[in-house]
Amino acid sequence: MKTINVALIGYKFMGRAHSNAYRQAAAFFDLPAKPVLKVLVGRDQAAAQQVADQFGWEEVATDWRQVVERCDVDLIDIASPGKTHRDIALAAAQCGKHILCEKPLANTLEEAKAMWYAAEEANVVNMVNFNYRRTPAVALAKQMIEAGEIGEIRQWRSAYLQDWIIDPAFPLVWRLQSAISGSGALGDIGAHSLDLARYLVGEIEAVTSLTKTFITERPLATATTGLSATGGSTRGPVTVDDAAIWLAKFAGGAIGTFEATRMAPGRRNYNHFEISGSKGSLGFNFERMNELEFYRHDDPAGRQGWRTIQATEPSHPYVSAWWPAGHGLGYEHTFTHAVADLCKAIAEGGKASPDFADGAKTQAVLEAILRSAKSGAWEKTSMA
């Protein structure tokens, strides 16, 4: 069997999620090439080594620049904060490496476009990890839309709600600093909703928005793990949005409302959307990720109502690789699906999806939303 040697940059939240995916992908999916956990890159060698030992990485390294140049590495996986994405991707493309990059693709449209053009020019397989597309229920929604089951799409409404920063004592982690993360709830979770909207409905051509920072100063972070952190006594300014809401006009004629917030008590990872079409509706909430809600307008009068499809049948996307119907999948499976699809694209010389062009188009909408939050006006999305 062919192999794909992977170098993964970042070993914390996404580092662990991606490490697990590389371990699982070839065991569950029939892949033309198997990922090899070659080198895990982290600035703190001892901490990276601990994760490397847990997941079975062959080596650790502290300098990504040396790693991207290695001839025994085929794929560079960027699982570090947004500020680092462009430089790593440009160097990787220059060395002819395939690239998987965490979302959002970059911190600005300019950076995202540079990454897209560099990957195209180098003719390397490139993918941005909007992993929620690869939830079986979401991929099923895509199939149903393409089969015309809800007719012409008229409205999109989404709310991506979290609550992990509601405590004012929660530290100023990198996600709350625009120089590292680009934006707040908007780019962190709103970007996922935008990707889903582009995937399921189509391109967005104009937006009008409102952003808000409720807690403007926080203790500096002394340590972070996943979405948890501890802080010290010194404080610093929050330079990103805590919440963002926006209206959107889709190029195909549909209209949309979006909300992204990390200030919704009780909502942990409530990534919700509902799509209204001329013949029916679809609804999804990641906190119940194995279910897809479906309403058909042509059901007999007196028998109409929302039904809940358990997206765990072998006929549903990705599911046949896993467990019998009804046994359910979790968050980590979305990453394994991404890695499986990426390995197929690399081995077969195909294209991955969503690719850097998609990442850049989502970035153009993020920028238009930020422009509108300042101007108070409708702003057209523009790739210029």
Ligand SMILES: NC(=O)c1ccc[n+]([C@@H]2O[C@H](COP(=O)([O-])OP(=O)(O)OC[C@H]3O[C@@H](n4cnc5c(N)ncnc54)[C@H](O)[C@@H]3O)[C@@H](O)[C@H]2O)c1
């Ligand atoms: N797809 C998803 O569902 C999802 C979820 C969470 C995060 N993300 C994305 O993944 C990326 C990483 O987020 P995270 O939650 O894993 O963050 P994290 O803070 O848990 O981990 C960041 C990692 O990057 C490393 N790092 C930071 N700066 C670096 C540099 N200059 N050089 C090398 N390594 C560096 C850190 O040491 C750490 O290992 C971000 O782009 C984020 O938006 C995606």
